[in-house]
Amino acid sequence: MSCSNLIYRINPIYCLxxxxxxxxxxxxxFVRTHHALEVVFHVTLSLLCLRSSMPxxxxxxxxxxxKLYQHFAEHGFKQVGNVSHLTKAIGISRSLFYFYxxxxxxxxxxxxxxxxxxxHEQHAYILSQGITHTQYxxxxxxHKDLYFFSIQCRRYAQEHPKIAEMFQMVLDxxxxxxxxxFVQHYQLEGFSERAIKMxxxxxxxxxxxxxxxxxxxxxxxxxxxxxVNEMMILLRSRHQPxx
Numbered sequence: 388m389s390c391s392n393l394i395y396r397i398n399p400i401y402c403l404x405x406x407x408x409x410x411x412x413x414x415x416x417f418v419r420t421h422h423a424l425e426v427v428f429h430v431t432l433s434l435l436c437l438r439s440s441m442p443x444x445x446x447x448x449x450x451x452x453x454k455l456y457q458h459f460a461e462h463g464f465k466q467v468g469n470v471s472h473l474t475k476a477i478g479i480s481r482s483l484f485y486f487y488x489x490x491x492x493x494x495x496x497x498x499x500x501x502x503x504x505x506x507h508e509q510h511a512y513i514l515s516q517g518i519t520h521t522q523y524x525x526x527x528x529x530h531k532d533l534y535f536f537s538i539q540c541r542r543y544a545q546e547h548p549k550i551a552e553m554f555q556m557v558l559d560x561x562x563x564x565x566x567x568x569f570v571q572h573y574q575l576e577g578f579s580e581r582a583i584k585m586x587x588x589x590x591x592x593x594x595x596x597x598x599x600x601x602x603x604x605x606x607x608x609x610x611x612x613x614x615v616n617e618m619m620i621l622l623r624s625r626h627q628p629x630x
Contacts, residue, residue, distance in 0.1 A: 460535035464543040510560040520572035
């Protein structure tokens with residue numbers, strides 16, 4: 388099996404993801420965790436694949452998948468089973484949709500693989516750079532589609548097992564790291580585990596519920612951060628540290 392075929396079996400558009408985003412970030416220090424090691428493997432493999440030509444139909448498939456990823460990030464998964472709606476939304480024919488995807492189940496599978504690739508890249512960057520909680524929130528602006536796709540996975544997790552699986556990926560990677568950064572940022576180490584989880588759940592729910600795709604920019608993120616700071620002052624007063 389050629390390198391190109393191997394990477395397509397792993398993720399049909401991972402090469403394009405790497406070429407568009409990952410090469411902009413240093414990979415020094417990725418070996419800090421198992422997740423980071425996995426990303427190093429994928430990045431290295433993808434770099435090798437990029438040296439060979441990517442078939443034109445694969446490039447086109449990758450671009451259509453990216454369009455659908457963005458569409459779901461903005462509008463959610465309510466119409467995920469409606470092929471006519473999806474083809475109209477991204478401007479392709481039904482026949483072309485079925486050329487790229489066997490059916491909507493295959494579409495969800497390919498979206499899941501793409502989402503996983505973006506999450507691993509984001510997770511590895513967090514680990515390698517040692518960023519702060521504030522810097523993490525800033526990255527939510529820079530990676531808008533990843534952020535809102537994750538939000539939509541949370542909102543529609545009960546609608547389909549694959550969507551629930553994609554949200555679990557978020558919880559296991561970037562959300563886990565954000566939880567650790569959140570505890571450090573608000574100095575919650577002395578609080579009970581129950582109180583910390585309640586505070587974080589309140590923060591995350593508020594942040595998600597007040598994030599809107601059309602109005603999302605740095606100013607909105609900073610405004611939400613300020614509101615969270617004020618909210619945390621109040622919540623901390625109600626949940627004092629143990630001991």
